[in-house]
Amino acid sequence: MDYKNYYTIKSTPDQIYLALTNPLTIHLWSGEEAEMEDKEGSEFSLFEGSIVGKNLELIPGEKIVQQWYFGEEGEPSVVSIKLHPKGVNTSLELRHTNIPDEDFDDIVEGWNEVYMNRLKEFYDE
16 A cells, blocks of 8 residues: 655755654654664664665655565565755655555554654754
C-alpha cells in the first residue's frame, strides 16, 4: 500500500533536511539516538531500531529518498520526502510506497503522531 501526505513546518528546507539527516539534530527533535549519515548508500537506524533502511538519494535542502526494510518483502518500501519553501515555512511532501498491508495503519500513525508531530513541535517552540 502507498501513503502520501503534506505537512507544513515552521522552518527552512535546509533546516528540515538537516533535521532528517543529521544524527545529532534527529536526537534533538525525536528524543531518540539515531544512526544516520548524510551519504547516499549509507544505512540508518531510527527510534531504537524500529525504523531501519538505506539512503538512496540525498539532495540537501530539497529531497530525501530512503528504502525502509520490512523483513523479507519482495518490493522495496521507499520513502520520498520533497522539501518546498512556502513563505517562512517548508511544505514537506511525503510519499511512502509498498508499505506491507499488515503494517500500514501503524506506519501512517507513526508518520502523523510521532515523526511529524515531534518535528513540528521542535520547530514551533
